[in-house]
Amino acid sequence: METNQSFAAETAPAAPTSPWDRWLGDRARVRAARGLHRVESSRDLLMDLASNDYLGLSGHPGVRAAAADALHRYGAGAAASRVATGTLSVHRELEAALCRYTGRPAALVYSSGYTANLGLLQALGGPGSLFILDAHAHASLIDGARLSGARVATAVHNDLADLERLLEENRDSATGAPRVAVVLESVYSVLGDAAPLAAAAELCARHQALLVIDEAHSLAATAQGSAVRAAGLTDCSHVLATATLSKALGAQGGAVLLGGGQARALREHLVNTSRTFLFDTALAPAAAGAAIAALELADAERLSRLGRNARLVHDTLAADPRLRPRIEQGAGAVHSVMMPDAASAVRAAASLRARGVAVACFRPPSVPDGVSRLRITAHADHEPGALLAALHTIARIILEEES
Ligand SMILES: Cc1ncc(COP(=O)(O)O)c(C=O)c1O
Known part of the structure; x- marks a missing residue:
């Protein structure tokens, strides 16, 4: 079995030798200094208020069966x-x-x-x-x-x-x-x-x-x-x-x-x-x-459940006067809360993740106006009581992370 030491020695990055190596190293250092380092992220086992699966159809048995059928056929x-x-x-x-x-x-x-x-x-x-x-x-x-x-x-x-x-x-x-x-x-x-x-x-x-x-x-x-x-x-x-x-x-x-x-x-x-x-x-x-x-x-009934949950997201967050001015009136499933900077957005998203709630963290260069945000997406299949509890956690953590 490898010791930690020998593993570290094997995987430690070599000293940059080519212009490409130096450039890659520089880019990584700039990202780290600006708090913009990204990692791949999964929503497994979390309350999903981050993905774009608004109607909860990606895992629906009928959708899976149709995918499998097309796979077998073609x-x-x-x-x-x-x-x-x-x-x-x-x-x-x-x-x-x-x-x-x-x-x-x-x-x-x-x-x-x-x-x-x-x-x-x-x-x-x-x-x-x-x-x-x-x-x-x-x-x-x-x-x-x-x-x-x-x-x-x-x-x-x-x-x-x-x-x-x-x-x-x-x-x-x-x-x-x-x-x-x-x-x-x-x-x-x-x-x-x-x-x-x-x-x-x-x-x-x-x-x-x-x-x-x-x-x-x-x-x-x-x-x-x-x-x-x-x-x-x-x-x-x-x-x-x-x-x-x-x-x-x-x-x-x-x-x-x-x-x-x-x-x-x-x-x-x-x-x-x-x-x-x-x-x-x-x-x-x-x-x-x-x-x-x-x-x-994607029928009227599912769309209306999505609309109900989207209103719940907006109204619950906007009920706090400290958050209200920081939220857009979302027209669909997406609701974003402005954060003071990228670092507090990252901290709040990580803290929520540790509490079982996945929200998206948008920061430069993925925001059109340079303002970092937590992005909360409503989903049709969230039970309103559980959604409400998650939204109260979100409001609390955003305010705690900033204080
Ligand atoms: C507005 C908009 N257009 C296009 C796309 C790209 O869609 P896709 O993920 O299917 O490539 C996205 C996805 O992030 C989007 O938000």
Whole structure:
């Protein structure tokens, strides 16, 4: 058996020799000095107020059975890209199920929400395009816009006046009017607040701009199962939605959802030009099967239980006058509490974990405004009494850690 000493000697990092070694060491030291060191984390055996499994479907017997059935029927992987023999009937069934669920006539499934955002923006980008991104847009939208070769502008978060200013400024430029797409999230992933979708869609229509809405945190998680549907935008050609199947649906994968007269033409365009669709192995069959079953289960009754628990999260934390000003009015399952700094956020999350409660800890660079937060997500299957007890613990620990 190894002694601790010899193990330590074997595993002690060698003195940096190459520029890459020195750079890696420097980066690790900077992270440690700023209190930004991250570790992989699991929620096993904890009260889960951290994951995005909002409807509790990832472990649902029906979802597991559907995943296993697809696995047995089609194999472990799709083995090719969708345009190179990777399209399986389970992908088509999933696209049809997404259309039924969202009321949109066309859907295209990707291997993740990240690749859906990357692939959509890349396919719309290039010279002559301008993306106006909300300042709180998710990293996948920022990366997609940057990689697309389009010009990128940033609008103040949820500020329609600033959006209108940018649209007006770019109506005509010296090089001709750009093709403009405004890029928002329906429910923002860190603060949990909602975008003014109907007003943004009207503004975009007036300026002949497209509106891209990332429904990652609203598909199967807010009223009517879709914020685009709830805002009455299902049939709008100029509104393009993306979604992930890995949050409320508890599976894996992503999708682009299209409506109106241009839906089929846009889908065709993506099939032919979207690089993360063309050059990525198609979604694993088990994930596609799981997502189909999850869509069946994401019904009004589950959504209403999620809504009830989300209100309980907000109202319980906001009942304390010291916490109320630090909480956004979350529009979906996500509620965030501002923390004074990254170190107190990490301490509070660790302390809660030791008490059996998992909450997420968001700090730079994963926050859009540099403010560290504890992120608490509501889940449909939490029993209200147990949830209330966990929320009281959260409020107490946040305040104790700061005193
Ligand atoms: C707003 C938003 N868009 C896209 C994604 C990426 O989705 P996926 O995890 O399916 O790649 C996430 C996940 O964190 C997200 O929060």
